Amino acid sequence: MQKDAYTLILEAIDEGTYRPGDRLVESELADRFGVSRTPIREALQRLETQSLLARDGRSLIVASLDHNQLSELYVVRAELEGLAARLAARHATPEEVRVLSEMVEEDAALLGNPHALSRANRRFHKQIHLASHNRYLVQQLDLVHRSMALMATTSLAAEGRGEVALAEHTAIVDAIRTHNEDRAYEALKDHISKAFITRLKLDASNA
Known part of the structure; x- marks a missing residue:
């Protein structure tokens, strides 16, 4: 197409x-x-x-995002992503869970390549959005992720962040696989929170 x-x-x-x-x-x-x-x-x-x-x-x-816009974006993203993980834990098919697991395994080969890891990270999160089986949530998350494109660098460029992010992805997938909605929600919210902290540190060091 x-x-x-x-x-x-x-x-x-x-x-x-x-x-x-x-x-x-x-x-x-x-x-x-x-x-x-x-x-x-x-x-x-x-x-x-x-x-x-x-x-x-x-x-x-x-456009570029100032500090306040960045903070506001991450607050909304954390809640919406957490909800997507909660719904994925409720609705994801075994095939969707398998795809998520394989993504995490394959992404390990991209460590040390922040740009490729960032693309893979977007694919992983998109897969969770789709596994929520809620079209309106997917639409809202698409809008949020469009705004994320306005960030000049990826938080995955920070030293050691790639390895930590993949470990966090593993915990999210485990929670979805076991249908633990609360744990899936908290694991993804925590993942976004840590990415935000990393970004703030990156921005501070580049100021």
Whole structure:
């Protein structure tokens, strides 16, 4: 299925091709993605409405999150992700649990590669969202994760965070597998909390 201009630009931001502060130019985007300027213009307007892009004079740039926005985002993310884990513990099929387990095993090979681990981490969390079997929750988490793309670095780049995150993923999957809803909720909330602490430390060291 061919991706639309909105999805192409969003993925480019998510993958770090365009980073916070980068200017997006209609003609350059049209050339890069091989589409006309009209869908590019519509996609940029949509991304601006969603606060993923910001105005800098007459230019549109990739937005960045200040400390307060970051804190607010993590509060919402922790609650929604925790709920997704709780519902996954209730509704996930044996096949979905197996996929989650295999993801954790395979992701161990990516330790030392923060960019690849970050992509794998997004896939893992998305799988939990889907295993919740609640379409409205999945929609809300998609919005949250779009905003997460505005972070210039991944918390998985921090020394030792990758190994710890995978151990946390294992605990989350175990709780889902045993249908322990409370433990799944707490394990995922704790996982997000620790990622936030790591990010705050990274930001402080880069200030």
